[in-house]
Amino acid sequence: MALLQINGLRKSFGGVRALDRVDFHIDAGEVVSVIGPNGAGKTSFFNVISGMYPPDEGEIVFEGVDISGWEPHDITRGGIARTFQNVRLFPNMTVLENVMVAQHCRTRQGMMPAIFRTKAFRQEEAEIEERAQEILSFFGSRLVGYRFDQPAFMLSYANRRRLEIARAMATQPRLLMLDEPVAGMNPRETAELTGLISRMPAERGLTVIVIEHDMKVVRDVSHRVVVLDHGVKIAEGSYEDVSNNEDVIEAYLGRPAKDRA
Amino acid sequence: MTRGEFDLRKVIRAGLITGLVLCFIAAIGMVEDFDSRMMVTGILSLGFLALFWYVPLAGYNVGKETVLEGMEAHPPTRQHILAGLLVGLIGGTVLFGLVLVVHFRDLRRVFIRLSPLLVELLTFSDNVANPNLGRGAVALIGISAALGAIGGALHLVSPVLRRRIVVAPAAVIAFALLEDVVGQILRSFGLSSLVRQLYRNGAVRLIPAIVVLGLAFYLAGRERKETSRVRDFLAAEDPKQRTKNSLIVGVIAAVVIIAAPWVLGSLLSEILATTGIFLLMALGLNIVVGFAGLLDLGYVAFFAVGAYTSAVLSSPLSPFFKPEWPWWYTLPFVVVVGVFAGIMVGTPVIRLRGDYLAIVTLGFGEIVRITFLSDAAAPWFGGAGGIRQIPGIPLGFDTISGSDPQYIFYFAFALLLLAAWVSHALLNSRVGRAWTAMREDESVAEVMGIDTVRSKLSAFIVGAVLAALGGALFSAKLGSIFPTSFELLISIVILVVVIVGGMGNIIGVAVGAVVLIGVLGGPRQPGLLQEFGEFKLLIYGVILVYMMLQRPEGLVPSVRRQRELHQDEFTQDAWLDKAGDFTEPTAGGS
Numbered sequence: 001m002a003l004l005q006i007n008g009l010r011k012s013f014g015g016v017r018a019l020d021r022v023d024f025h026i027d028a029g030e031v032v033s034v035i036g037p038n039g040a041g042k043t044s045f046f047n048v049i050s051g052m053y054p055p056d057e058g059e060i061v062f063e064g065v066d067i068s069g070w071e072p073h074d075i076t077r078g079g080i081a082r083t084f085q086n087v088r089l090f091p092n093m094t095v096l097e098n099v100m101v102a103q104h105c106r107t108r109q110g111m112m113p114a115i116f117r118t119k120a121f122r123q124e125e126a127e128i129e130e131r132a133q134e135i136l137s138f139f140g141s142r143l144v145g146y147r148f149d150q151p152a153f154m155l156s157y158a159n160r161r162r163l164e165i166a167r168a169m170a171t172q173p174r175l176l177m178l179d180e181p182v183a184g185m186n187p188r189e190t191a192e193l194t195g196l197i198s199r200m201p202a203e204r205g206l207t208v209i210v211i212e213h214d215m216k217v218v219r220d221v222s223h224r225v226v227v228l229d230h231g232v233k234i235a236e237g238s239y240e241d242v243s244n245n246e247d248v249i250e251a252y253l254g255r256p257a258k259d260r261a
Numbered sequence: 262m263t264r265g266e267f268d269l270r271k272v273i274r275a276g277l278i279t280g281l282v283l284c285f286i287a288a289i290g291m292v293e294d295f296d297s298r299m300m301v302t303g304i305l306s307l308g309f310l311a312l313f314w315y316v317p318l319a320g321y322n323v324g325k326e327t328v329l330e331g332m333e334a335h336p337p338t339r340q341h342i343l344a345g346l347l348v349g350l351i352g353g354t355v356l357f358g359l360v361l362v363v364h365f366r367d368l369r370r371v372f373i374r375l376s377p378l379l380v381e382l383l384t385f386s387d388n389v390a391n392p393n394l395g396r397g398a399v400a401l402i403g404i405s406a407a408l409g410a411i412g413g414a415l416h417l418v419s420p421v422l423r424r425r426i427v428v429a430p431a432a433v434i435a436f437a438l439l440e441d442v443v444g445q446i447l448r449s450f451g452l453s454s455l456v457r458q459l460y461r462n463g464a465v466r467l468i469p470a471i472v473v474l475g476l477a478f479y480l481a482g483r484e485r486k487e488t489s490r491v492r493d494f495l496a497a498e499d500p501k502q503r504t505k506n507s508l509i510v511g512v513i514a515a516v517v518i519i520a521a522p523w524v525l526g527s528l529l530s531e532i533l534a535t536t537g538i539f540l541l542m543a544l545g546l547n548i549v550v551g552f553a554g555l556l557d558l559g560y561v562a563f564f565a566v567g568a569y570t571s572a573v574l575s576s577p578l579s580p581f582f583k584p585e586w587p588w589w590y591t592l593p594f595v596v597v598v599g600v601f602a603g604i605m606v607g608t609p610v611i612r613l614r615g616d617y618l619a620i621v622t623l624g625f626g627e628i629v630r631i632t633f634l635s636d637a638a639a640p641w642f643g644g645a646g647g648i649r650q651i652p653g654i655p656l657g658f659d660t661i662s663g664s665d666p667q668y669i670f671y672f673a674f675a676l677l678l679l680a681a682w683v684s685h686a687l688l689n690s691r692v693g694r695a696w697t698a699m700r701e702d703e704s705v706a707e708v709m710g711i712d713t714v715r716s717k718l719s720a721f722i723v724g725a726v727l728a729a730l731g732g733a734l735f736s737a738k739l740g741s742i743f744p745t746s747f748e749l750l751i752s753i754v755i756l757v758v759v760i761v762g763g764m765g766n767i768i769g770v771a772v773g774a775v776v777l778i779g780v781l782g783g784p785r786q787p788g789l790l791q792e793f794g795e796f797k798l799l800i801y802g803v804i805l806v807y808m809m810l811q812r813p814e815g816l817v818p819s820v821r822r823q824r825e826l827h828q829d830e831f832t833q834d835a836w837l838d839k840a841g842d843f844t845e846p847t848a849g850g851s
Binding site for chain 1: 682683686687690691692693694695697698701702704705706707708709710711712713719723821822824825
């Protein structure tokens with residue numbers, strides 16, 4: 001059974017069909033890229049899965065449960081985490097705090113234990129911090145040490161993207177959705193992150209959906225590629241299949257003049 | 262126009278603004294009201310202080326320039342003095358214009374405080390009927406110009422000397438204004454004769470004033486050695502030594518707290534107790550607004566609920582509930598009702614954001630007050646007549662009520678410690694992190710797995726419980742409560758305390774409460790400076806506007822909020838953008 005199975009997903013904003021009967025599935029351990037020209041509905045696809053917008057129609061079945069219409073925090077607790085295309089960290093919290101706060105749905109100590117500083121509370125706090133440090137160390141030395149206590153807004157652009165991924169990983173998801181993870185990174189940083197994404201299924205037990213414009217990254221990380229255009233899925237398959245698909249080329253480059261006559 | 266050159270338009274504008282400020286202060290009657298309150302015997306009255314304080318400030322500010330990092334500051338010149346002088350001159354002239362208008366035209370039907378008495382005061386005459394206008398003009402404009410020039414001259418002296426020059430007169434003024442406190446403390450150590458030598462009718466005598474001036478001048482020049490020494494003492498390297506040192510400091514602090522109300526006497530203890538109750542509410546509101554970012558304008562509702570719960574359960578006159586429990590027994594119910602009220606108010610409004618939340622909570626605050634006031638609920642809450650004969654706090658040997666402000670202070674202080682600990686413990690916990698995240702970006706917090714509805718509700722509940730406990734103490738202190746004790750103004754004043762003190766910072770909120778409630782006084786409660794009674798809210802407003810313009814993060818800001826408000830100054834790109842406005846591209850060059 002697929003980890004995530006989406007059938008006939010539709011979402012319109014006024015007259016705009018952002019998603020039009022999209023079917024999609026991903027198996028545990030897979031890395032799938034979602035590509036398409038600007039405005040194709042890729043980010044809307046993430047927004048609907050993560051619960052920020054309820055779908056108009058269709059079902060989203062995650063691990064056998066239909067989660068369409070759930071609140072975002074319930075979906076996150078259910079095991080789906082995401083990052084944002086325009087990095088949205090908690091800018092005035094420190095690097096470590098950003099990752100600690102994301103463990104909210106995996107921890108349980110409430111106000112009373114916090115006020116009385118019970119043993120269970122102190123233990124859980126220590127675990128939260130330890131786990132946060134461990135997750136940050138996934139990115140090598142980029143976000144560790146003195147960076148722990150730096151406010152997030154002071155980070156470089158690439159580090160903000162890394163921190164956002166770390167924050168999403170801290171919710172302990174099974175499915176991780178990355179929205180243009182390498183946008184704005186230089187070639188070396190891109191290669192480094194590409195390597196990390198490829199390692200995620202094996203080392204972290206994550207299944208990953210990536211929205212990406214950088215075709216080199218798409219080629220290197222994806223087991224499978226899904227192409228959206230105007231909210232419709234126009235192609236699906238391996239990178240080679242998709243890159244030779246005429247519909248896809250047309251969506252990106254337009255129709256050759258001779259066909260138009 | 263290059264920066265640093267003499268800018269006549271700027272000077273004239275500052276002068277006219279100064280003139281307007283002076284006219285405003287004169288027109289609201291501060292000069293007349295405060296004229297009889299002398300600060301330094303025979304030299305300075307509070308009236309003239311209230312009028313002229315602005316002139317040196319304006320004279321200083323007109324010469325101030327923003328120096329960008331990496332750019333050279335223009336060295337101060339004598340033009341700064343000239344600019345300050347002109348500002349004072351223009352300001353004084355405008356004020357004298359007002360004096361002339363008032364002298365020849367009776368404006369009292371509109372501006373009731375613009376009276377012949379004001380003319381007499383501002384022309385330094387002794388004769389109300391026939392003031393000496395010529396001499397008055399010279400004196401008024403001359404003083405104003407001189408003060409402006411002094412303000413401007415502050416640019417020319419070294420920063421240390423500037424601090425000395427500013428601090429020394431301020432110390433004398435504080436010494437005079439705090440005559441009640443200083444006098445009371447000295448008297449409780451049996452030094453009544455010293456008090457008589459220091460003060461006469463509330464004013465400092467000349468020689469003590471000079472001594473204070475000199476002492477402050479000397480002390481202000483030193484670096485802050487004492488505070489850093491205490492800090493070093495507390496942060497000793499050896500952990501054993503550190504524990505010992507903190508214990509010593511803790512014991513000293515405890516002794517000071519326990520002794521304070523007795524040294525300060527009942528009048529000052531009353532002010533302390535009031536400050537404590539307001540601070541308790543401010544700490545509660547700080548959790549709601551400062552930590553969770555929910556603007557609650559009806560916060561007084563929870564205070565009222567706590568006060569009424571305690572009153573109904575304990576007063577023999579409350580018609581509804583007979584068992585007249587002692588105050589202690591009502592506390593658990595106050596907490597439970599506080600939680601309940603937090604849920605009741607919180608649940609319907611919590612899905613709203615920002616401005617909408619503020620407006621709806623404002624409405625809820627009024628609904629609570631009007632419910633207590635209504636005739637329909639009069640059998641339970643006494644309507645406009647309120648609830649009287651609330652027995653106070655039984656303590657075995659005695660019953661503590663409003664007539665023992667010293668004991669009320671202890672109770673307030675104990676509750677404050679509780680509130681401060683709760684705030685601190687919650688902020689540094691899973692719940693507190695969720696609040697912070699929610700305040701930074703609510704929709705992202707939701708996507709990161711935080712149940713924002715639940716988090717907001719928990720902030721509302723903690724805030725409500727703290728306010729309700731404050732209300733319970735308030736009712737025991739006053740002995741009778743009325744719906745009018747819980748007006749909207751209290752919510753606003755508490756919010757101002759939180760904002761001015763430093764939203765999100767416990768120490769900051771405490772400083773805000775001491776400055777605003779303790780020194781100036783609450784909406785109906787007197788503060789240390791009882792002189793300012795009727796101008797209190799005006800001063801609140803001035804402080805709030807000034808803080809919003811100059812220091813929006815508050816007196817003692819939380820680190821996070823300071824970052825938030827000055828983020829673009831930290832990031833280099835923004836700084837480069839700003840610098841770009843001033844560096845003009847040089848064509849050609851090398």
